[in-house]
Amino acid sequence: KADEGKLLDKPEQFLYELSQIPEFAGRAHCIIFRSVFLDTISSLCRKVVTISNVCKDLLECRHLREIIGLVLAFGNYMNGGNRTRGQADGFGLEILPKLKDVKSRDNKTNLLDYVVLYYLRNFDKHAGTEKSVFPLPDPQEFFQAAQVKFDDLIKDARKLKKDLTAQEEHLAEVDRLNAAQKSFQDMVSYFGVKPKAGDKEVVPGYVFMLWYEFSSDFKNAWVRQSKTISKER
Numbered sequence: 001k002a003d004e005g006k007l008l009d010k011p012e013q014f015l016y017e018l019s020q021i022p023e024f025a026g027r028a029h030c031i032i033f034r035s036v037f038l039d040t041i042s043s044l045c046r047k048v049v050t051i052s053n054v055c056k057d058l059l060e061c062r063h064l065r066e067i068i069g070l071v072l073a074f075g076n077y078m079n080g081g082n083r084t085r086g087q088a089d090g091f092g093l094e095i096l097p098k099l100k101d102v103k104s105r106d107n108k109t110n111l112l113d114y115v116v117l118y119y120l121r122n123f124d125k126h127a128g129t130e131k132s133v134f135p136l137p138d139p140q141e142f143f144q145a146a147q148v149k150f151d152d153l154i155k156d157a158r159k160l161k162k163d164l165t166a167q168e169e170h171l172a173e174v175d176r177l178n179a180a181q182k183s184f185q186d187m188v189s190y191f192g193v194k195p196k197a198g199d200k201e202v203v204p205g206y207v208f209m210l211w212y213e214f215s216s217d218f219k220n221a222w223v224r225q226s227k228t229i230s231k232e233r
Contacts, residue, residue, distance in 0.1 A: 037160070044156050047148045048180045051204065054137060054145040055183040058211070059190055063135030066123055067218070070115050071099065078102075078111075093193055093207065096214035100221075116221040120229055128229035139216040146208035150184075153177055 021027070058064065075095075076088055102111035119135070120127035157177050188202045196206045 040156055040160060044153060044160070044177070047153060048176045050141070050144050051148050051180045052176070052183050054141055054208065054211075055180075055187040057137045057141075058187050059183075061135075061137070063123070067115065067119055067135065070118060071096070074111065074115060074118075090192060093191055093210045093214075096210060097217065099214070100217050112217055113221045113225065116218060117225045117228070120222070120225055128226055128231075128233050132226055134219060134222060136215045136218055137211075139212050139219055142208045142212035142215055146205050146212055148204045150181060150204065 072088065072091060075091060079088075099112035099115065100110050104110065104114075120132075124132055124135070126132040154177070184204065188207060191207075193202050193207050195202050199206070
């Protein structure tokens with residue numbers, strides 16, 4: 001048999017030598033499974049942590065509450081002549097990405113810039129200096145969270161549970177996924193987010209893209225207005 005192997009071309013000889021390894025099929029399956037399993041766990045963990053952290057920031061960030069309060073106050077002031085719209089207790093998050101479109105009469109500024117400038121002057125004692133810190137989660141964090149789909153995560157988690165139920169330390173990711181879903185629902189409930197037209201429920205891709213757009217716009221305005229205040233110092 002050794003002589004037969006030597007007569008084969010290199011590809012066939014390689015396969016022949018593999019076939020001589022005891023329990024090769026089982027070993028190969030284990031190697032492939034381990035690689036895929038660890039990659040899946042890593043991906044699942046990364047997405048779960050992303051969702052959990054962003055939701056935690058949205059629910060606990062004091063600066064965000066201050067900014068949302070300013071948006072509500074200025075919105076009510078602008079609609080002061082309207083009994084229905086001028087005394088609102090809140091607003092839909094879909095309003096946030098549109099703040100930059102509300103222009104002043106002379107068209108030189110917009111509502112977003114005004115909110116940012118007011119925040120810097122009245123809430124940030126380090127405004128215009130290197131100590132000033134952007135008050136919202138970074139836009140990229142919202143963008144990454146918006147890419148997460150709970151349905152896909154649930155499918156991956158179920159497959160992991162089915163493939164290797166003995167690995168309890170890895171199955172802990174399933175519990176973390178459940179916690180992340182609850183955190184997401186708490187955040188959705190806190191901000192009163194409604195499903196997008198045509199959707200049965202609020203999904204991360206919808207709500208976090210709203211935050212991503214607003215955070216990106218806010219960051220751009222924050223940089224501009226910080227430079228303005230810096231020149232005044």
